[in-house]
Amino acid sequence: MGRSPASGRNPASDKNLAIGKSLAPGRSPATGKNPASGRNSATGSSPASGRSPMTGGCSASGRSPTKVRRQDLGFRMQISPIHSETHADRVTVAAFNPSLFFNHPDSFSFPVPIGLTYAKNRFERSQVLLVRQKRNGDRVRSLSGMLEESAYAAVTQGSGLRRLAHVLTVAGSDSGGGAGIQADIKACAAACVYCSSVITSVTAQNTIGVQGVYSLAENFVAEQLRSVLSDMQVDVIKTGMLPSPGMITVLCQIIKEFPVRGLWLLLIYITVTCTFNLVALHAAVVVDPVMVSTSGDVLSGPSTLSGKELLPLADIVTPNLKEASALLGGISLDTVGDMRFAAKSIHAFGARNVLVKGGDLPGSSDAIDIFFDGEQFHELCGPRIMTRNTHGTGCTLASYIAAELAKGAPMLQSVQAAKSFVKSALLYSKDLMIGNGPQGPFDHLFMLKNQLNNYAPKWSFNANSLLLYAVTDSRMNKKWARSITEAVKASIEGGATIIQLREKEVETSEFVKKAVDCMAICRSYHVPLLINDRIDVALACDADGVHIGQSDMPAELARKILGPGKIIGVSCKTPTQAMKAWADGADYIGCGGVFPTNTKQSNPTIGLKGLETVCLASKLPVVAIGGISAGNIQSVMELGVPNLKGVAVVSALFDQESVTTETRRLKSLLTVRLKLQCMVLGLLHSQQIDE
Ligand SMILES: Cc1ncc(COP(=O)(O)OP(=O)(O)O)c(N)n1
Numbered sequence: 262m263g264r265s266p267a268s269g270r271n272p273a274s275d276k277n278l279a280i281g282k283s284l285a286p287g288r289s290p291a292t293g294k295n296p297a298s299g300r301n302s303a304t305g306s307s308p309a310s311g312r313s314p315m316t317g318g319c320s321a322s323g324r325s326p327t328k329v330r331r332q333d334l335g336f337r338m339q340i341s342p343i344h345s346e347t348h349a350d351r352v353t354v355a356a357f358n359p360s361l362f363f364n365h366p367d368s369f370s371f372p373v374p375i376g377l378t379y380a381k382n383r384f385e386r387s388q389v390l391l392v393r394q395k396r397n398g399d400r401v402r403s404l405s406g407m408l409e410e411s412a413y414a415a416v417t418q419g420s421g422l423r424r425l426a427h428v429l430t431v432a433g434s435d436s437g438g439g440a441g442i443q444a445d446i447k448a449c450a451a452a453c454v455y456c457s458s459v460i461t462s463v464t465a466q467n468t469i470g471v472q473g474v475y476s477l478a479e480n481f482v483a484e485q486l487r488s489v490l491s492d493m494q495v496d497v498i499k500t501g502m503l504p505s506p507g508m509i510t511v512l513c514q515i516i517k518e519f520p521v522r523g524l525w526l527l528l529i530y531i532t533v534t535c536t537f538n539l540v541a542l543h544a545a546v547v548v549d550p551v552m553v554s555t556s557g558d559v560l561s562g563p564s565t566l567s568g569k570e571l572l573p574l575a576d577i578v579t580p581n582l583k584e585a586s587a588l589l590g591g592i593s594l595d596t597v598g599d600m601r602f603a604a605k606s607i608h609a610f611g612a613r614n615v616l617v618k619g620g621d622l623p624g625s626s627d628a629i630d631i632f633f634d635g636e637q638f639h640e641l642c643g644p645r646i647m648t649r650n651t652h653g654t655g656c657t658l659a660s661y662i663a664a665e666l667a668k669g670a671p672m673l674q675s676v677q678a679a680k681s682f683v684k685s686a687l688l689y690s691k692d693l694m695i696g697n698g699p700q701g702p703f704d705h706l707f708m709l710k711n712q713l714n715n716y717a718p719k720w721s722f723n724a725n726s727l728l729l730y731a732v733t734d735s736r737m738n739k740k741w742a743r744s745i746t747e748a749v750k751a752s753i754e755g756g757a758t759i760i761q762l763r764e765k766e767v768e769t770s771e772f773v774k775k776a777v778d779c780m781a782i783c784r785s786y787h788v789p790l791l792i793n794d795r796i797d798v799a800l801a802c803d804a805d806g807v808h809i810g811q812s813d814m815p816a817e818l819a820r821k822i823l824g825p826g827k828i829i830g831v832s833c834k835t836p837t838q839a840m841k842a843w844a845d846g847a848d849y850i851g852c853g854g855v856f857p858t859n860t861k862q863s864n865p866t867i868g869l870k871g872l873e874t875v876c877l878a879s880k881l882p883v884v885a886i887g888g889i890s891a892g893n894i895q896s897v898m899e900l901g902v903p904n905l906k907g908v909a910v911v912s913a914l915f916d917q918e919s920v921t922t923e924t925r926r927l928k929s930l931l932t933v934r935l936k937l938q939c940m941v942l943g944l945l946h947s948q949q950i951d952e
């Protein structure tokens with residue numbers, strides 16, 4: 262009883278990892294079967310059939326929580342509808358059989374973990390649950406999954422068991438290793454997520470093109486799906502090449518087979534307004550509608566997806582322009598406006614979110630993607646990386662989105678993180694030479710190459726945070742007898758959207774100490790904090806990034822040292838510097854000094870005209886700096902250049918009696934300006950305006 266029956270069969274070598282459910286005693290794993298036969302075996306049968314809920318069970322008595330396995334819990338735990346409700350961030354649950362909760366009382370409460378909306382796990386004995394509240398305005402789509410997850414965490418706390426977020430990819434194999442299943446597994450690995458794989462088709466492929474395609478029998482794809490889904494807790498299913506309409510039908514059937522079934526399949530979700538919605542529960546689904554390879558070879562016809570069975574199950578679908586066009590009957594998509602139209606039309610097929618990728622948009626120097634969540638459009642811009650090594654970007658992007666969702670990230674952040682990952686991978690791999698053809702693969706695991714970067718990337722930089730950029734100054738703090746932490750806190754409370762520690766007169770040890778304290782403050786307010794010039798200090802305090810000047814560490818090296826997850830800003834006065842900053846992998850540029858200032862000596866001003874010229878040439882978002890105050894802030898923002906995202910200010914905030922009051926004053930001038938722009942343009946935009 263004390264030994265985990267999963268040991269020796271667990272896909273991960275780590276014996277503490279809880280990935281697979283154990284088979285019931287007496288059932289053998291499906292080894293040695295002929296895949297070609299396509300015959301459904303015992304593994305293809307319903308996971309619950311023939312398996313007693315109590316099989317492999319554990320009794321409460323005499324069992325220490327350290328012996329709890331997820332599968333035991335899944336079969337034996339019952340959460341009743343007698344009393345279950347969400348209060349802000351906590352859920353209270355009553356159990357039918359309290360003894361199953363080990364040391365817990367018959368009713369216990371635990372925090373709802375953020376992001377578990379997407380961590381949907383089967384909960385085989387759960388009942389219909391009543392939810393009375395929207396959580397953070399977000400639709401709670403899988404309460405039973407959340408409850409199971411949280412109860413599991415509660416029961417196994419300190420047990421030594423842990424689980425990895427899990428993506429199942431259903432896709433084709435690329436013998437060249439750049440795209441398909443191979444790219445999916447590497448993208449998940451880079452995002453630190455477990456990846457199981459169901460292969461739909463085997464392609465003979467290299468950097469020149471696709472030489473052959475051999476698709477597997479639909480019933481053998483079904484068998485692979487059931488093998489994984491009946492045993493493992495899959496958070497997100499990501500689909501790639503689905504070569505036939507029949508295969509899509511099989512996939513949809515099986516996706517629906519593995520949610521909580523029947524009555525248990527439905528979550529009655531009562532909104533605050535007491536309207537009823539029925540929501541089906543199954544793993545989240547990311548659909549990459551693979552139709553054509555990068556080399557132009559057809560991998561599956563549009564008919565496969567236009568069957569429209571899969572899209573209603575999709576949490577997100579990620580077509581490129583060709584695929585979006587094919588899904589919409591071959592319409593031409595030539596402009597950003599066309600992309601918005603396509604996103605909306607594909608959304609109407611039932612996908613909850615749509616990302617139309619504009620990498621191939623003619624005449625655009627940027628890669629612009631359109632994200633549509635059914636209500637709002639977001640234009641996601643990124644630099645177009647000039648490289649031949651782009652094979653597998655679509656598969657990678659979709660898999661990375663799936664991986665972020667599996668970890669619990671919200672949808673838009675998952676998309677942004679995936680874009681940032683692909684951008685960094687392309688940048689790191691632009692000189693890579695694998696194969697002789699025109700479409701090279703890239704290196705997904707570039708982060709492993711650099712010891713310093715051995716961490717998962719964070720969510721990507723949001724340029725809207727440049728709106729009111731507070732840059733500290735030790736001299737001014739001394740003058741007004743403020744500590745740096747007081748200055749930082751006051752500016753955030755006044756509405757600063759990003760902070761930079763620009764401490765020119767402190768010793769390193771003191772700087773690191775202060776930076777650590779400021780990081781804690783900034784984290785608690787969810788405001789990014791950057792360090793001026795000092796990459797070592799940024800690393801030491803795990804800051805969100807750095808701001809560097811033209812005579813500091815070159816941005817390209819800074820990126821190598823800091824990795825893709827950190828924000829890098831570069832000071833630029835000219836279009837050439839702006840272009841270089843972009844090519845070096847910076848996230849934004851600081852442009853100035855716009856007006857004369859006493860804060861930085863010997864720094865020629867470029868004026869509003871110079872600022873405008875740099876903005877127009879820059880592929881990166883821009884923040885203006887130098888002599889900006891309440892008196893001239895309007896003239897800066899009136900330039901109306903779309904990538905001018907805000908102002909960076911030192912003395913107008915910190916050389917003042919009340920930092921909070923002055924920050925508030927500038928913030929309100931900026932937000933009035935933004936609101937006015939929105940009203941005048943009447944455009945939907947994604948900028949967040951914080952009062
Ligand atoms: C947002 C922002 N833009 C420009 C600068 C100037 O940085 P740098 O050129 O490194 O000059 P110093 O700040 O080191 O004097 C900045 N700090 N922030």
Ligand SMILES: Cc1ncsc1CCOP(=O)(O)O
Pocket residue numbers: 853854855857858859860861864886887888889909910911912913
């Ligand atoms: C750091 C820096 N870089 C260009 S101008 C400047 C100083 C900006 O300070 P202030 O906002 O007080 O003019």
